């Protein structure tokens with residue numbers, strides 16, 4: 001492995017019991033040719049521990065002499081790392097074994113909102129000086145329980161809070177709808193509609209026991225290094241053929257109404273000049289940081305936000321020919337050029353880009369406000 005090469009990292013989130021460990025065990029035991037380091041909360045049962053007989057187990061203790069982590073080197077070339085606290089410390093510890101793997105999968109606990117961990121990968125000084133030299137975020141995968149997903153999405157949301165399950169879906173780049181062997185087609189459709197009204201830009205793959213071609217989970221390169229066309233393709237509405245009617249605010253009629261408090265808006269972006277790009281940046285800051293649309297009053301007195309953007313992404317062209325990518329999780333965002341300005345100004349750029357915002361309180365007035373900035 002080229003020591004200068006950064007290691008991609010995928011975050012796996014999902015409701016309690018949705019099938020995250022089942023997916024990871026599959027990855028750790030099947031022959032797929034990848035050397036993946038998996039960070040799990042615990043090794044769990046059969047699949048991993050039975051094959052552990054033929055592999056090396058090593059452990060590191062903390063100062064108190066307490067076992068803090070264990071590494072299993074598996075026959076299929078994968079490395080399994082069990083650490084009590086997942087998160088940044090786990091990745092830092094794992095990186096001491098750099099060279100033994102070329103991919104990291106990090107399982108977050110079922111009650112975790114992956115947003116803060118994903119946001120850590122955005123360039124801040126601490127990250128750039130440390131882990132940012134070694135790893136990058138490839139994408140966030142969310143496993144949704146096809147049996148209990150609808151219940152979980154509606155029950156853990158309260159008037160004051162969106163709920164963890166909707167936060168997990170909002171933040172995802174790919175969604176695995178798992179346990180599809182159990183519910184009826186009608187139930188599956190309902191949960192798919194809910195997922196898509198919450199996050200319209202992530203593809204949803206149906207799985208049984210996490211059985212999926214790994215190309216949909218790893219190496220998706222959700223954040224960087226793709227062409228304009230690929231990025232645009234990734235942002236398209238992942239609509240499906242079922243007969244239903246999307247209403248306002250993610251309100252869907254099909255055999256009774258389904259609601260999610262998290263919704264998405266998508267806006268086409270014409271080719272814009274530098275000045276408009278600046279205005280767009282100001283608009284994004286106001287929406288992400290203050291929770292208000294520019295020119296629309298002041299933040300709420302109690303500090304709460306009417307608008308809460310959990311995830312934003314997009315790609316758009318400048319008149320100079322420069323292509324910019326927007327990526328953000330909560331208040332952390334960046335706009336980075338992926339294609340430099342055209343050197344000779346005869347190159348006419350006509351490509352229409354797209355911006356996607358996922359969060360709470362997003363509606364038609366937000367779309368209009370954004371269009372005002374762009375047109």
Ligand SMILES: Nc1nc2c(ncn2[C@@H]2O[C@H](COP(=O)(O)OP(=O)(O)OP(=O)(O)O)[C@@H](O)[C@H]2O)c(=O)[nH]1
Nearest residue numbers: 015016017018019020021022110178179180208209
């Ligand atoms: N019928 C069915 N059961 C499944 C499927 N995938 C996982 N299970 C079962 O669901 C249960 C929970 O699966 P896990 O993989 O442990 O779920 P998890 O998301 O890791 O759970 P937590 O770590 O507790 O959040 C286990 O009993 C699995 O065997 C599936 O596709 N179909």
